[in-house]
Amino acid sequence: MKKQTAGSLARKEAGWAYFFISPWVIGFILLTLGPMLISLYLSFTNYSLSSTVAPNLKPSLDNYINMFTQDPKFWHSLWVTILYSIVSVPLTLFFGFVVAYLLNLKVPGLPVWRTLYYLPSVTPAVAGAILWGIIFNPSFGIMNWFLSLISIKGPGWLSSQQWALPALIIMSLWGVGGGMIIYLAGLQGIPTTLYEAAEIDGANGFQRLSHITLPLMTPIIFFNLVIGIISSFQFFTGVYVLTRGGPADATLFYNLYLYNNAFRYNAMGYASALAWILFVIVLVLTLLVFKSSSFWVYYEGELRK
Amino acid sequence: MTKKRLVVLSSILIAFSMLLGACGGGKTAGPVKIQIFVGIGTGDAPEQVALHKTLQDEFNASHTDIQIEFLTTLNAEARTKFQTMLASGQPPDLVMPIGIEGVANFQDEWLDISQLVKDDNYDMSDFNAAPVAGESFFGLPIGIYPSVLYYNTDLYDAAGVAYPPHTFGTAGWTYDALIADAQKLTLDANGNNAASASFDPANIVQFGWDGWDWFGSSDSIMKFGGNLKGISTDFKKAELTTKPVVDAFQFEYDTVWKYYVRPNGEQVGALFADDPMSPGIVAAWEIQSWIEYAYPTWNEAFNWDVAAIPSINGKIVAEADFDIFTITKSSQHPKEAWEVAKWLIEPAQMSRLAPSYGCIPSRKSLAATWMADKQAAYPNVDWQVVIDAMGYADFPINHEGWTPAFNQVVDAYTNVEQSILASKDANVTELLTAANEEIQGYLNQYWEAKK
Numbered sequence: 125m126k127k128q129t130a131g132s133l134a135r136k137e138a139g140w141a142y143f144f145i146s147p148w149v150i151g152f153i154l155l156t157l158g159p160m161l162i163s164l165y166l167s168f169t170n171y172s173l174s175s176t177v178a179p180n181l182k183p184s185l186d187n188y189i190n191m192f193t194q195d196p197k198f199w200h201s202l203w204v205t206i207l208y209s210i211v212s213v214p215l216t217l218f219f220g221f222v223v224a225y226l227l228n229l230k231v232p233g234l235p236v237w238r239t240l241y242y243l244p245s246v247t248p249a250v251a252g253a254i255l256w257g258i259i260f261n262p263s264f265g266i267m268n269w270f271l272s273l274i275s276i277k278g279p280g281w282l283s284s285q286q287w288a289l290p291a292l293i294i295m296s297l298w299g300v301g302g303g304m305i306i307y308l309a310g311l312q313g314i315p316t317t318l319y320e321a322a323e324i325d326g327a328n329g330f331q332r333l334s335h336i337t338l339p340l341m342t343p344i345i346f347f348n349l350v351i352g353i354i355s356s357f358q359f360f361t362g363v364y365v366l367t368r369g370g371p372a373d374a375t376l377f378y379n380l381y382l383y384n385n386a387f388r389y390n391a392m393g394y395a396s397a398l399a400w401i402l403f404v405i406v407l408v409l410t411l412l413v414f415k416s417s418s419f420w421v422y423y424e425g426e427l428r429k
Numbered sequence: 430m431t432k433k434r435l436v437v438l439s440s441i442l443i444a445f446s447m448l449l450g451a452c453g454g455g456k457t458a459g460p461v462k463i464q465i466f467v468g469i470g471t472g473d474a475p476e477q478v479a480l481h482k483t484l485q486d487e488f489n490a491s492h493t494d495i496q497i498e499f500l501t502t503l504n505a506e507a508r509t510k511f512q513t514m515l516a517s518g519q520p521p522d523l524v525m526p527i528g529i530e531g532v533a534n535f536q537d538e539w540l541d542i543s544q545l546v547k548d549d550n551y552d553m554s555d556f557n558a559a560p561v562a563g564e565s566f567f568g569l570p571i572g573i574y575p576s577v578l579y580y581n582t583d584l585y586d587a588a589g590v591a592y593p594p595h596t597f598g599t600a601g602w603t604y605d606a607l608i609a610d611a612q613k614l615t616l617d618a619n620g621n622n623a624a625s626a627s628f629d630p631a632n633i634v635q636f637g638w639d640g641w642d643w644f645g646s647s648d649s650i651m652k653f654g655g656n657l658k659g660i661s662t663d664f665k666k667a668e669l670t671t672k673p674v675v676d677a678f679q680f681e682y683d684t685v686w687k688y689y690v691r692p693n694g695e696q697v698g699a700l701f702a703d704d705p706m707s708p709g710i711v712a713a714w715e716i717q718s719w720i721e722y723a724y725p726t727w728n729e730a731f732n733w734d735v736a737a738i739p740s741i742n743g744k745i746v747a748e749a750d751f752d753i754f755t756i757t758k759s760s761q762h763p764k765e766a767w768e769v770a771k772w773l774i775e776p777a778q779m780s781r782l783a784p785s786y787g788c789i790p791s792r793k794s795l796a797a798t799w800m801a802d803k804q805a806a807y808p809n810v811d812w813q814v815v816i817d818a819m820g821y822a823d824f825p826i827n828h829e830g831w832t833p834a835f836n837q838v839v840d841a842y843t844n845v846e847q848s849i850l851a852s853k854d855a856n857v858t859e860l861l862t863a864a865n866e867e868i869q870g871y872l873n874q875y876w877e878a879k880k
């Protein structure tokens with residue numbers, strides 16, 4: 125019988141490991157990394173999806189120069205997206221946490237409430253957007269009906285240049301269930317001994333929240349913040365279904381403008397450049413959030429410098 | 430060789446042969462297969478899909494050299510899928526039905542069929558129109574959708590306003606006359622009409638005219654004597670600040686904010702979940718005849734009829750839509766595709782396709798049958814008006830026709846239209862000046878890239 129050494133065993137194990145992860149690695153290279161690199165190259169060309177117009181595939185910086193110097197819609201769409209992100213991300217973080225906190229209390233019918241709040245997160249985005257289109261309808265939508273109860277005449281939400289973006293921000297709250305479930309897991313992971321000790325020390329509910337719950341939840345808040353920023357910059361389905369960027373570009377989100385360039389304006393090269401700039405923006409924002417985390421995120425067992 | 434190695438080697442050989450088989454796709458002897466892409470226009474409804482399948486079976490049973498296959502895609506995703514097919518080098522051979530706007534979207538992708546028509550000495554005398562987009566001849570029409578003025582006779586009767594004329598070119602039948610009637614038909618919550626001094630524009634409950642709600646004022650520039658999309662005929666200069674364009678958009682503004690006969694953007698969103706006529710609060714609406722899908726709903730709610738399009742400055746333009754076929758330039762079998770297209774627009778096939786799409790067959794010889802069918806279904810409607818409207822269609826330069834940077838131009842105009850509909854404070858001249866600069870930028874870019 126051949127004797128196996130520790131080294132050969134390790135190599136064999138490594139071989140099997142590579143074998144088992146190879147489907148993912150091959151898929152990643154062919155379907156993610158490859159297209160990413162190709163799109164990076166295309167972003168320096170005027171490539172289009174046309175089968176008859178030969179693109180100029182000689183790389184140049186034209187797309188990037190035009191984007192920053194001659195394309196007001198680039199700046200406008202970026203501004204709309206930033207506005208949406210600035211308002212919707214804190215709102216969803218806040219409401220997600222509040223809902224999770226409430227659902228962590230001992231209230232009757234808890235599983236039902238949790239399911240109800242989480243349900244929108246598993247509802248197809250298109251179906252959700254259509255539903256919100258009905259909610260925002262100025263004549264028979266429930267939003268204006270609620271406002272009419274307090275004698276306010278609601279606006280034409282999606283047809284108004286002033287209210288279309290706020291309407292989409294309100295719609296973003298529909299998705300708090302996703303963050304909520306993560307908050308809930310975090311809340312349930314906080315040792316009860318900490319609360320018991322605080323209670324013995326005479327801490328009231330607010331003090332327990334501010335001195336125990338919130339600090340211990342900061343890693344979860346941090347995670348939801350990063351995910352929230354990324355997804356807010358990628359917002360597309362709702363605006364595509366409800367407004368298509370209108371009225372008068374009031375909801376022209378960055379991703380919608382990118383889509384328009386790729387599939388409506390037949391400028392795939394320019395759309396690729398937009399995609400890479402979006403990637404850089406999101407990367408920079410994520411890095412900034414990571415950098416800031418040392419000031420406000422508390423990890424149990426971590427030694428502060 | 431050990432058993433294990435044998436298994437591994439066999440597996441590799443099998444996988445390799447499967448890969449070769451998949452990538453091969455070499456030419457095989459037999460009939461040419463023509464793929465017909467459906468979805469850019471109408472054609473994805475279940476009954477239309479069923480008809481296509483019937484036609485496919487009939488064609489394939491009667492032809493040995495060519496076989497056809499309809500590839501139906503949902504309208505919402507058809508353009509993206511078509512582009513993907515083009516980019517991946519697997520273009521369909523035929524695209525149908527497709528409107529002029531769809532043709533303009535993919536202007537560079539179509540085969541000019543002039544030579545095929547000429548080689549065949551194809552008889553086009555029976556066709557009402559053979560649309561030409563730009564200088565190219567991309568396809569023959571399957572059907573036409575002329576625009577007419579649909580009106581709710583109940584509302585006209587209630588207001589005591591005479592019905593609009595059914596004859597094109599009737600003396601005095603201008604848009605000014607239409608607006609004067611529309612003011613009498615526009616009512617506030619207190620029953621005052623828009624011509625009355627006590628009319629309350631904040632509480633309108635009935636509108637006299639819904640304008641060109643479903644095709645913007647940019648499509649109406651030619652009614653006012655301007656060029657297609659307000660661009661010079663050589664497509665190099667944006668002319669949005671010229672009189673015809675300003676007049677077209679000022680007219681839109683005035684009908685909404687001065688005469689109050691037409692709903693503003695908020696009212697459209699609030700009142701019309703479906704088409705504007707269905708709720709029974711719009712007296713008249715100018716739209717193409719593809720709206721026929723709404724006829725049953727209208728019939729249940731109110732009495733209605735059709736009237737002639739009014740004139741502007743002595744000119745009548747009844748904007749028409751067309752459904753045509755096109756052959757892709759990158760098709761491997763353009764001649765066979767042309768043979769299939771000819772078969773599909775033969776009377777026997779067109780007489781089934783056109784009603785299914787909701788259009789008037791483009792063959793003059795089939796118009797009488799269309800009239801008879803419509804007369805039987807809706808005996809109180811003057812269908813001759815729709816037939817007459819074809820004589821005033823915007824052809825060969827169609828309102829949906831191609832311009833450079835087609836969708837950018839459309840979007841720039843949409844912003845102007847939406848801004849006007851959104852606010853009484855909208856300044857038409859300022860909006861058009863800004864849009865002129867924007868569109869000129871697109872034209873410059875286009876021609877620069879063409880150098």
